[in-house]
Amino acid sequence: MAYALQQLINGLTLGAMYGLIAIGYTMVYGIIGMINFAHGDIFMVSAFIAVTAFTILAAADVTSIPLALTFVLIVSIFFTSAYGWAVERTAYRPLRGSTRLAPLISAIGMSIFLQNAVQLTQGARVKPIPPVLEGGVVLWDAPGFTVQIGWSQMLIIVTTVVLMLAFTWMITQTPFGRQQRACEQDRTMASLLGVNVDRTISFTFMLGAALAAVAGVMVTVYYGVVDFFIGFLAGIKAFTAAVLGGIGSLPGAMLGGLLIGLIESFWAAYLWAEYKDVATFGILCLVLMLRPSGLLGRPEVEKV
Amino acid sequence: MSKTPTSTLLSVRNLTMRFGGLTAIDDLSLEVPAGRITGIIGPNGAGKTTLFNCLTGFYKPTTGTLRLAHPSHGEMRLEALPSHRVARDAQVVRTFQNIRLFPKMTVLENLIVAQHNVLQRASKFSIAGLFSLPGYRQAEKNAIERAAMWLERLKLTHLADHAAGDLPYGIQRRIEIARALCVDPVLLCLDEPAAGLNPRESAELNELLLYLCGELGIAILLIEHDMSVVMNVSDHIGVISYGRKIAEGTPEQVKNDPQVIKAYLGEDEEEGEAAA
Amino acid sequence: MSAVVFARHAMTPAERLRDAGWVAFVGLILGIPLVGLTTVDVGGRLGVETRFGLLVAAVAAVFAGRLLLRWSIDQARNRKLARDQASTATAADRAHGAQKVVTVLGWVALGASIALPIFYSDNRYVVDTATTVLIYVMLGWGLNVVVGLAGLLDLGYVAFYAVGAYSYALLSTQFGWSFWEALPVSGALAATFGILLGYPILRLRGDYLAIVTLGFGEIIRIILVNWTEFSGGPNGISSIPRPSFFGLEFTRSAPEGSQTFAGFFGLDFSPMHRLIFLYYLILVLALLTHAFVSRLRKLPVGRAWEALREDEIACKAMGMNTTNIKLSAFAIGAMLGGFAGVFFAARQGFISPESFVFTESAIILAIVVLGGMGSQMGVVLAATLLVLIPEFGRNFAEYRMLLFGLAMVLIMVWKPGGLLAHREPTLRLNPLGKAASNKEAA
Numbered sequence A: 001m002a003y004a005l006q007q008l009i010n011g012l013t014l015g016a017m018y019g020l021i022a023i024g025y026t027m028v029y030g031i032i033g034m035i036n037f038a039h040g041d042i043f044m045v046s047a048f049i050a051v052t053a054f055t056i057l058a059a060a061d062v063t064s065i066p067l068a069l070t071f072v073l074i075v076s077i078f079f080t081s082a083y084g085w086a087v088e089r090t091a092y093r094p095l096r097g098s099t100r101l102a103p104l105i106s107a108i109g110m111s112i113f114l115q116n117a118v119q120l121t122q123g124a125r126v127k128p129i130p131p132v133l134e135g136g137v138v139l140w141d142a143p144g145f146t147v148q149i150g151w152s153q154m155l156i157i158v159t160t161v162v163l164m165l166a167f168t169w170m171i172t173q174t175p176f177g178r179q180q181r182a183c184e185q186d187r188t189m190a191s192l193l194g195v196n197v198d199r200t201i202s203f204t205f206m207l208g209a210a211l212a213a214v215a216g217v218m219v220t221v222y223y224g225v226v227d228f229f230i231g232f233l234a235g236i237k238a239f240t241a242a243v244l245g246g247i248g249s250l251p252g253a254m255l256g257g258l259l260i261g262l263i264e265s266f267w268a269a270y271l272w273a274e275y276k277d278v279a280t281f282g283i284l285c286l287v288l289m290l291r292p293s294g295l296l297g298r299p300e301v302e303k304v
Numbered sequence B: 001m002s003k004t005p006t007s008t009l010l011s012v013r014n015l016t017m018r019f020g021g022l023t024a025i026d027d028l029s030l031e032v033p034a035g036r037i038t039g040i041i042g043p044n045g046a047g048k049t050t051l052f053n054c055l056t057g058f059y060k061p062t063t064g065t066l067r068l069a070h071p072s073h074g075e076m077r078l079e080a081l082p083s084h085r086v087a088r089d090a091q092v093v094r095t096f097q098n099i100r101l102f103p104k105m106t107v108l109e110n111l112i113v114a115q116h117n118v119l120q121r122a123s124k125f126s127i128a129g130l131f132s133l134p135g136y137r138q139a140e141k142n143a144i145e146r147a148a149m150w151l152e153r154l155k156l157t158h159l160a161d162h163a164a165g166d167l168p169y170g171i172q173r174r175i176e177i178a179r180a181l182c183v184d185p186v187l188l189c190l191d192e193p194a195a196g197l198n199p200r201e202s203a204e205l206n207e208l209l210l211y212l213c214g215e216l217g218i219a220i221l222l223i224e225h226d227m228s229v230v231m232n233v234s235d236h237i238g239v240i241s242y243g244r245k246i247a248e249g250t251p252e253q254v255k256n257d258p259q260v261i262k263a264y265l266g267e268d269e270e271e272g273e274a275a276a
Numbered sequence C: 001m002s003a004v005v006f007a008r009h010a011m012t013p014a015e016r017l018r019d020a021g022w023v024a025f026v027g028l029i030l031g032i033p034l035v036g037l038t039t040v041d042v043g044g045r046l047g048v049e050t051r052f053g054l055l056v057a058a059v060a061a062v063f064a065g066r067l068l069l070r071w072s073i074d075q076a077r078n079r080k081l082a083r084d085q086a087s088t089a090t091a092a093d094r095a096h097g098a099q100k101v102v103t104v105l106g107w108v109a110l111g112a113s114i115a116l117p118i119f120y121s122d123n124r125y126v127v128d129t130a131t132t133v134l135i136y137v138m139l140g141w142g143l144n145v146v147v148g149l150a151g152l153l154d155l156g157y158v159a160f161y162a163v164g165a166y167s168y169a170l171l172s173t174q175f176g177w178s179f180w181e182a183l184p185v186s187g188a189l190a191a192t193f194g195i196l197l198g199y200p201i202l203r204l205r206g207d208y209l210a211i212v213t214l215g216f217g218e219i220i221r222i223i224l225v226n227w228t229e230f231s232g233g234p235n236g237i238s239s240i241p242r243p244s245f246f247g248l249e250f251t252r253s254a255p256e257g258s259q260t261f262a263g264f265f266g267l268d269f270s271p272m273h274r275l276i277f278l279y280y281l282i283l284v285l286a287l288l289t290h291a292f293v294s295r296l297r298k299l300p301v302g303r304a305w306e307a308l309r310e311d312e313i314a315c316k317a318m319g320m321n322t323t324n325i326k327l328s329a330f331a332i333g334a335m336l337g338g339f340a341g342v343f344f345a346a347r348q349g350f351i352s353p354e355s356f357v358f359t360e361s362a363i364i365l366a367i368v369v370l371g372g373m374g375s376q377m378g379v380v381l382a383a384t385l386l387v388l389i390p391e392f393g394r395n396f397a398e399y400r401m402l403l404f405g406l407a408m409v410l411i412m413v414w415k416p417g418g419l420l421a422h423r424e425p426t427l428r429l430n431p432l433g434k435a436a437s438n439k440e441a442a
């Protein structure tokens, strides 16, 4: 029981991070209908930026944790959004309006490029940083097992909840959100009505990258190590989460992320840890077979 | 234009199709006689295309039955068949309101693809085809001849080797009809075939429809807004509004039906008067 | 601002400078965290190292590169405009001309690939690289059936390659099957996997299909890594028997009762014999694949694949059973991938899950799309490019994959339809040539 509770906490933490990355996939998919394959690598870039920023702070003897976190978040979000913007500008925008596969290939190329660029400039070795947030709160001291929620876990869950709220508010209440939704429904019509489609799409990529940057900082804080390959698996899991939740749906992305996080941690804890990714993909296949448009996606009736 | 009465080919009984809260077709019943042209008219959004989608297996009707008295297979229930079997086994073939050709393939290829089932059978799991055995070669030759015949008939021969998607709209409409004919239909369902055609092309369409029905005995179900087409070729017209059949009869009867004038032709006038 | 950057008209020098300056500025922002700063290990902890010199150099390179790129794009555009105005050729003529060039290129490529080992008979590196190219060509032709013709987005093609390779490896090491016995069985196994994967996901469309196939590829790989008793786990399977030349082994000395290749033909033993034999073997396999796929394309099933790619709904309305069509595409694509896998295992003599990662699937898919969906010659061109580009970068080995990724993006942006986007009809009513164009003119 205690063990299960601990897995629940771990799973939620993991899931929150997947969810943050998944939103980037889902938004981009919603607005231009492509899988931004490089999104996982954008996330990886953000984690490296976070490592550098933390190291700078350590060198400057900054000891205030809130201050450090804020600084790192701002720096990482700034640079990562720039990456999100640049990737869209160079690799996807010229391909808008061509076949569906062209931007996908371009995105895969971009993903390979980013991975190798980071490997070349930052080195192939794993980067460890000193623990930022240690310890936590003991929730339940059951006999033989102590259930604990780490400060970093709390940080991740709280940040994710706050971001989700802010995000929902932005999409539903602000002019940008309106333009974003308009572009999702009908890009041509939106542009006729005076929405700057290019800018909206650019901004969507930056937002997605910003959320990935938050996830990148959180991963760095939580695990304390990053390497240039983390983008691939995290990206695939997050995309799986987006599809599971119903691609195009923001709550769906979060729900999918949480589910995948939970499946992974419970499967690893109770069944075979080596096969946790098999479980993830297996469940994805099952869900899609039963509900081809994901859990919260609008069922797509083929208009003939 | 009085013709001897014929048997019923298709009978639609109490058809209802709902999308969530929207009832696109509401308890519709309709008879389509064999060897005749039956027109379906009605304002936009009346549910005409939805009727076709139910007929051809793309939508599963919420309730209702669609009975086809197939000349060689006997009675068939269309609502129980998946869309490809509606075309293959029941030989009810349709065109689409927003043309659906295979755009990168040539016109000839489009027509050959329509004969897929015949050719596939002749190719014996592609083995006969791979080795180009005589049986398959003959089948392919027949298919090309058949396609060439329809191309000739629809004045498309000179375009046979052009990519279908690159051709003008009016021509694409004709290609779609030619392609449907290659499936060998007993009932041909045309969804607004005259949309986007110029008057001369519409006149040619009239002639073609009369030929298909008169000479070849293919029953036609025709959705059309162009009155010069529907009124001239239809033996019988059904009028749909908001998913319900509000009138039916000969073109003359329909034209003079006050219900129809109100729902279909006169709506704008009335609104105009009310506003004035 | 951005309007200036990507303006369509020819630019004035001042505009060019401003444009390049803006791009360099973006480069600077992007470069600061990755190029300008890095973390290094100093006594067990990370320390920051600055590389501002490198950053300045990189930004300068971006500035110059942008100027040059912009200038050459403008030049190319002007030339193209002039050419278009000068020539009166119709689109059909041009397509016809392009087709001729492709055909000629095809024969030249065939001749070159047959002659290659004769000229490079003692250059191990060239023969090896050419063999690699041919493996990718074969894989590309296999995936072309699924993606290029049937339009089904498959991101897990490498799974079938793995099934083929492991089938041969296990059949030969465990049961002593020979290459030629194992080849058809492995192909059939891969096809079965194709159907097994295809069946449950038939209803899925587009990107859902992509992610599920990707997941399937990963599942196969994870199983290969973890099921040690079956697959040897991460260590893989080694000492896989090499194919023999009609029973003649490519070894220095033959076991009792058999002969070596060199001995039989009275040659001095050379390890190159095997490499050249393997090269010709994959060439023959690839050519057979090509003949098979090209023929299928002209059969009902092939046309049905293309029709499916063009419009699935119209297919159904024509009475086509799209389920069977999709399954046949999956099965045949998988089978060809399986054959390539068998060859791969036989050539390497050693396989491990590391050879079947997602990047491989991505490369094969890239070959199909870069080549021009459905174009057989395009696959050859793209496979050659994608294998050779990293090879040229061999002198700076670390940059290989970087160049590879960059090339994928650049080629796609430059030619979104692929390198050879022209589609040749599967049959014609009026034979090509003068007769057709005369008729058009009339």
Ligand SMILES: Nc1ncnc2c1ncn2[C@@H]1O[C@H](COP(=O)(O)OP(=O)(O)O)[C@@H](O)[C@H]1O
Pocket: A301, A302, A303, A304, B019, B022, B024, B042, B043, B044, B045, B046, B047, B048, B049, B050, B051
């Ligand atoms: N797949 C669908 N999902 C929801 N509503 C639909 C669908 N198909 C048709 N409708 C609705 O049914 C009504 C009838 O449409 P339709 O049959 O296309 O009309 P028309 O008579 O102009 O062909 C319309 O209100 C349309 O929006």
Ligand SMILES: [Mg+2]
Pocket: B048, B049, B050, B097
């Ligand atoms: Mg309609």
